[in-house]
Amino acid sequence: MPFDPATRPLTANEARVLATLMEKARTVPDSYPMSLNGLLTGCNQKTSRDPVMQLSDAEAQEALDSLKLLTLAFESSGNRTTRWEHNFQRGIGVPEQSAVLLGLLMLRGPQTAGELRINAERWYRFADISSVEAFLDELQERSTEKGGPLVVQLPRAPGAREQRWAHLLCGPVETTAAAGAQPGIASPGSADALRTRIQTLESEVASLRATVQRLCLELGITPEPAPMSQPGQE
Numbered sequence: 001m002p003f004d005p006a007t008r009p010l011t012a013n014e015a016r017v018l019a020t021l022m023e024k025a026r027t028v029p030d031s032y033p034m035s036l037n038g039l040l041t042g043c044n045q046k047t048s049r050d051p052v053m054q055l056s057d058a059e060a061q062e063a064l065d066s067l068k069l070l071t072l073a074f075e076s077s078g079n080r081t082t083r084w085e086h087n088f089q090r091g092i093g094v095p096e097q098s099a100v101l102l103g104l105l106m107l108r109g110p111q112t113a114g115e116l117r118i119n120a121e122r123w124y125r126f127a128d129i130s131s132v133e134a135f136l137d138e139l140q141e142r143s144t145e146k147g148g149p150l151v152v153q154l155p156r157a158p159g160a161r162e163q164r165w166a167h168l169l170c171g172p173v174e175t176t177a178a179a180g181a182q183p184g185i186a187s188p189g190s191a192d193a194l195r196t197r198i199q200t201l202e203s204e205v206a207s208l209r210a211t212v213q214r215l216c217l218e219l220g221i222t223p224e225p226a227p228m229s230q231p232g233q234e
Contacts, residue, residue: 003070003092004147009171016043016053017063018072019106021086022099026123033076033083036060048119050109093146097135100124102150105167110154112162136165 010018020042025032034042036057043055055063064084067073072091076083089099100123101116108119113132126132139151154164154175166173 003072005150005169005171006148008070010169011063011066012053012170013055013059013063014066015106015167015170016049016055017060018067018086018088019103021073021084022088022103023107023123025086026100033085035081035083036064039064039084049107092150094139094150095135097124097126097131098139098150101132101135101139101165102167102169105151105165106169110164110166112164114162116165 017039020039021032021034024034024038024042031038040055040057040060043060044053046052064073067086068075070091071087073084073086076085088094088103089096092099092102094102100120104116104119104123105111111119113129113136116136117126117129117132120126120132136151136153140149140153142149148168150168151165152168152173152175154166154173156163166175
C-alpha cells in the first residue's frame, strides 16, 4: 500500500532522519550506510538545515525504529556497528528526481524551483528549472491511488518573484504562515541562513565560471579577466 501522509504523516524528527540518510547516501557514499553517531551529526548540522534541530541519541533511534516500521529505512547487516539505509524511493513510490526534491524540501524547508535546482547539484543534476517544475507538478498532482499529493505550491510571499514549494510528508502545510517567511531573507539574528545563502551563490558563480572557461577553451578564445571580485570578497 502506498505511503499516505494524510493517514500517517511523518514527525519532524522522522523527516529529518530520513532526509539526512538520503543526503549522505548521495554526498558521502563512503560513509554510507550510516551509524547512529554519524547520522546524528548530519541531523544536527547548523548549515543547509531549516529548521536547525538538536536531536538526542534516543530521539534519532526512535525515529529510525518508526521509519523501519514504515519500510522507509532498514538496518544493514554484516557489521558490528549497526548501520542504517533509507528506502525512500521504493517506500514512497517515486522516481529518483522526485525523491531528490522531496529530500531537499525536508532538509531545507520551502524553496523555489530555482533554489531546488541549485541545492540539488550534489544530489542530482537537473537539466533546467523546467525539469524541476515538471517533477514538482507531478508530485502535486499525484493521484489518490498512489497516496495523494506530496508537495504543495505556496502563495507568493510579499516582495517575492517566485512561488515556493513545500513537502506534505509531515501532513498538511499552513500555506499562509509558510508564505510569510522567505528563506532567502534572513530574520534578525539568522546569520547561519545568510551564510548558507552566500555559500550557495558562490558555488553557482564558480560553476558558471568553470563552464565559461571550458567553452572558451573549446572555441580557442582567451577569456577576459573577471571585472568584479568573487561574492563575499571586498
